[in-house]
Amino acid sequence: MTDTPAIQIRDLVKRYAPAGSGEGKLALKGVSLDIPAGKIFGLLGPNGAGKSTMINILSGMVRKTSGSVSIWGFDIDRDQRNAKRSIGIVPQEIVFDPFFTPFEVLENQAGLYGIARHLRRSEELLRAVHLADKRDAYARALSGGMKRRLLIAKALVHQPPVLVLDEPTAGVDVELRRQLWELVTEMNREGVTVVLTTHYLEEAEELCDRIAIINHGTCIANKPTRELVGMAREKVVELTLDRDLGQLPVDAAFIKSEKTGERTIAITYNKDVSNAGQVLAAVQAQGFTIVDVTTREADLEDVFVSLTSEARPA
């Protein structure tokens, strides 16, 4: 693969048919997006932003209203078969027949794709997702984490170059989330392009090379993760003072100051125009004695909140 993106989306519009009279819901308002090959790409957005609609269009479950989509260079309208073969989707919901074993689940899936027996990779995939010892257990006897890993293996049966995970760690505990992150990173290291949607900003920041933010059916950011985090120009200093606060210190350099406890305040400032020293000096000049200081860099959550609150619905 050269520079051709793994997924190319142009002017993608989706309007759901109205339930009664009316216009129907405009879920995607003309999204254009390139997802580079070989990376881990995060699709973020608040509830109802249009992420699932986009993924369902990629998987062929939802028909787009207009625009174009190519997967691994194959147009989903003109070359549907190859487009479908190029993508594996791990759905949010865990759905298996509980009476099949992990091995059978993978064999059945291979059968659906018409993969000849001698070309099937069920054993190899079970090893890759660390389920080789559960080969013959009933799917219903697997833990939640094992089921999610089996779903990943199932999505990889036809060796797609692109793997899409819809909220892979929704509702899973911290330990399991770590395991799934490792697995996703492993798959990516082996050459699979990964696209994931997530509500967890921490997850996106940790895993993704690049992140797009979708809000109200529009793509409002699409940048390398580090650059996106760097967009946060705000910094916060939390101060503990020697006495209860009557009134809060004020200064033109403060974007915001708020009381966080009896004797603690958090002051937000723009790191391009001020620094922690100046903030402390301004507080001291107003007669406060500072007994403790902590500072916090803005993270992806700050950027996300400020971007999604700036972009109002059209």
Ligand SMILES: Nc1ncnc2c1ncn2[C@@H]1O[C@H](COP(=O)(O)OP(=O)(O)OP(=O)(O)O)[C@@H](O)[C@H]1O
């Ligand atoms: N089948 C449908 N018919 C009508 N409207 C729909 C349908 N599916 C989704 N929508 C609407 O389209 C918008 C986008 O929904 P979508 O599920 O794509 O958002 P999302 O970003 O995936 O949200 P979440 O994170 O909650 O899954 C929402 O307003 C939703 O109510």
